[in-house]
Amino acid sequence: MVKVLVAGFKGRMGNTTVQMVLEHEDFELVGVFDPCAKEKNLNENAEYKDTDVPVYVSREEIKTDAEVWIDFTAPSAVFENAKFALENHISPVIGTTGMSDDQVAELQALAKKEHVGGLIAPNFGISAVLLMQFAKKAAEYLPDVEIIEMHHDNKLDAPSGTAINTAKMIAEVRKAHKQGNPDEKETLAGARGADYEGMRIHAVRLPGYVAHEQVLFGGKGEALTIRQDSFDRISFMSGVAVATEKIRNYDELMIGLENLL
Numbered sequence: 001m002v003k004v005l006v007a008g009f010k011g012r013m014g015n016t017t018v019q020m021v022l023e024h025e026d027f028e029l030v031g032v033f034d035p036c037a038k039e040k041n042l043n044e045n046a047e048y049k050d051t052d053v054p055v056y057v058s059r060e061e062i063k064t065d066a067e068v069w070i071d072f073t074a075p076s077a078v079f080e081n082a083k084f085a086l087e088n089h090i091s092p093v094i095g096t097t098g099m100s101d102d103q104v105a106e107l108q109a110l111a112k113k114e115h116v117g118g119l120i121a122p123n124f125g126i127s128a129v130l131l132m133q134f135a136k137k138a139a140e141y142l143p144d145v146e147i148i149e150m151h152h153d154n155k156l157d158a159p160s161g162t163a164i165n166t167a168k169m170i171a172e173v174r175k176a177h178k179q180g181n182p183d184e185k186e187t188l189a190g191a192r193g194a195d196y197e198g199m200r201i202h203a204v205r206l207p208g209y210v211a212h213e214q215v216l217f218g219g220k221g222e223a224l225t226i227r228q229d230s231f232d233r234i235s236f237m238s239g240v241a242v243a244t245e246k247i248r249n250y251d252e253l254m255i256g257l258e259n260l261l
């Protein structure tokens with residue numbers, strides 16, 4: 001059995017993850033963490049009345065034998081959470097987006113020093129993992145690219161972690177260059193979106209959406225669009241489960257679910 005702690009359990013993803021962990025025959029939920037929790041034990045919720053699991057509201061009070069720390073919290077919280085997990089030899093499985101490149105590099109150095117395996121996955125959905133790989137392949141032949149990501153309107157970070165990761169993967173095969181008319185001017189600021197090495201990234205936020213991305217490629221007289229949709233947060237759970245099962249076999253902090261598939 002893999003002993004698991006879920007951080008951010010009161011949130012949309014954290015709550016779905018708690019259900020997945022409780023239903024998984026190889027996982028044992030040994031703790032949940034969220035500063036906005038009012039209860040001391042999960043069994044105080046009618047939905048989990050037979051589930052005796054301690055609730056933590058601060059990192060300082062966490063005393064646990066957890067082996068894996070699943071994090072779906074907030075961009076402002078994830079770095080300190082991941083650092084805490086690594087320092088306590090708990091393997092982090094991080095879904096939370098919004099960390100800077102410097103923060104990720106610092107965590108990777110810490111994981112190496114502590115010999116602890118971990119994963120940061122910008123997206124645990126298999127459709128998104130495939131989209132990123134297909135997009136990287138397509139960019140070898142069609143290097144003019146724009147990315148449109150579409151999410152629910154409660155999302156804190158923009159552009160999405162998936163969109164940034166898509167751009168980074170494409171940049172491995174695409175020479176940086178400005179796209180569009182060299183003389184183009186925005187008459188309304190932001191009209192051309194964010195700029196990653198000349199690729200434009202557009203972030204849409206609307207009620208009703210969950211998580212969606214399109215990568216558009218244009219060539220002479222032709223175009224290609226690759227699209228993925230997460231219609232439900234359950235779409236991320238098989239990826240989270242795979243990472244939770246496998247992560248203790250590693251001793252470095254990796255980026256991207258594809259490393260474990």
Ligand SMILES: NC(=O)C1=CN([C@@H]2O[C@H](COP(=O)(O)OP(=O)(O)OC[C@H]3O[C@@H](n4cnc5c(N)ncnc54)[C@H](OP(=O)(O)O)[C@@H]3O)[C@@H](O)[C@H]2O)C=CC1
Nearest residue numbers: 008010011012013034036072073077095096097122123124
């Ligand atoms: N990698 C992937 O496949 C996916 C990643 N995500 C990412 O996961 C993150 C969470 O998304 P979502 O569930 O929608 O967000 P929510 O806002 O619904 O949930 C986040 C929860 O974390 C809590 N929280 C804040 N700070 C801490 C902390 N220090 N420790 C523990 N919990 C904390 C929040 O409390 P409070 O409300 O009080 O701040 C909230 O209850 C986002 O970064 C999102 O981009 C989402 C879907 C898939």
Ligand SMILES: O=C(O)C1=N[C@H](C(=O)O)C[C@H](O)C1
Nearest residue numbers: 097122123155160161162211
């Ligand atoms: O906030 C979300 O919902 C999601 N966040 C991740 C991201 O920023 O890419 C993954 C997925 O898109 C859902």
